[in-house]
Amino acid sequence: MRTNPTAAHGSRLWPIVSLLALLGASCASDAEDGSVDGTFHWRISTTAEIDAPPARVWNVLVDLPAYSEWNPFIVEAGGTVEEGNSLTLRMALPGRAPMTITPRLLVVDPARELRWKGRLFIPGLFDGEHAFVLTPLDDGRTRLDHWERFTGLLLPVAKSMVYDDTVKSFHALNAALAKRAAAR
Numbered sequence: 001m002r003t004n005p006t007a008a009h010g011s012r013l014w015p016i017v018s019l020l021a022l023l024g025a026s027c028a029s030d031a032e033d034g035s036v037d038g039t040f041h042w043r044i045s046t047t048a049e050i051d052a053p054p055a056r057v058w059n060v061l062v063d064l065p066a067y068s069e070w071n072p073f074i075v076e077a078g079g080t081v082e083e084g085n086s087l088t089l090r091m092a093l094p095g096r097a098p099m100t101i102t103p104r105l106l107v108v109d110p111a112r113e114l115r116w117k118g119r120l121f122i123p124g125l126f127d128g129e130h131a132f133v134l135t136p137l138d139d140g141r142t143r144l145d146h147w148e149r150f151t152g153l154l155l156p157v158a159k160s161m162v163y164d165d166t167v168k169s170f171h172a173l174n175a176a177l178a179k180r181a182a183a184r
Contacts, residue, residue: 040155044167045147048174052181054111054134054142060181061114061132070180073169083108087116093165103130119152126152142181146174 037043050057060066064077064087071077075098079087085105092098103118106129113133120126133145148166150158 040153041149041151042155042159042163043147043149044163044170045145046167046170046174048144048146048178049137050142050144050178050181052142052178052184053140054136056184057134057142057144057177057181058111058114060177060184070176071173072176073173081105081108081114089118093162093169096165103128107131120154124152126150126154126158144174144177146170 060070062081064079064081067074067077073091073093074089075092076090077087079085081087083105086102087105088100088102090098090100101118101120103116105114105116107113107115111134113131115129115131117127117129119128128148128150130148131146133147135143135145137143148170152158
């Protein structure tokens with residue numbers, strides 16, 4: 001009896017394919033807002049109150065060429081801020097060499113929300129959806145909700161390497177954004 005080599009090869013790959021499917025399924029969030037951390041998904045969420053109206057904060061966020069003047073985390077930025085476009089962002093974590101990413105803009109809602117999604121190499125390895133959500137407060141102030149939802153197969157390794165520095169960088173960006181918007 002002859003064995004079909006394709007079938008035999010496929011049956012050897014089945015456990016690997018099954019494992020990858022399970023890992024991919026576990027990358028999905030356990031909560032609607034993605035706030036539940038897990039092995040293959042985690043979220044960083046920060047807030048700040050800014051002494052400037054949302055429109056002024058927005059103008060600072062979308063002035064990409066000026067990032068090098070004030071932003072300690074995204075030290076260079078370029079592109080056109082329109083949904084569907086890609087940006088070029090040079091990110092710098094403390095004590096590490098900067099890296100450049102080219103995320104795609106998902107939401108551009110002036111004075112309300114700026115959100116993009118980027119990835120490292122190929123989808124599913126290390127993906128990040130990053131957002132700045134602006135909410136008007138009393139007296140012409142703004143609440144900034146600055147968050148990122150990470151998913152991917154590299155997260156178990158990456159989290160221990162970058163999580164704490166990324167949280168610090170988010171807080172540093174928030175403080176610098178608040179200072180820049182309030183000064184305008």
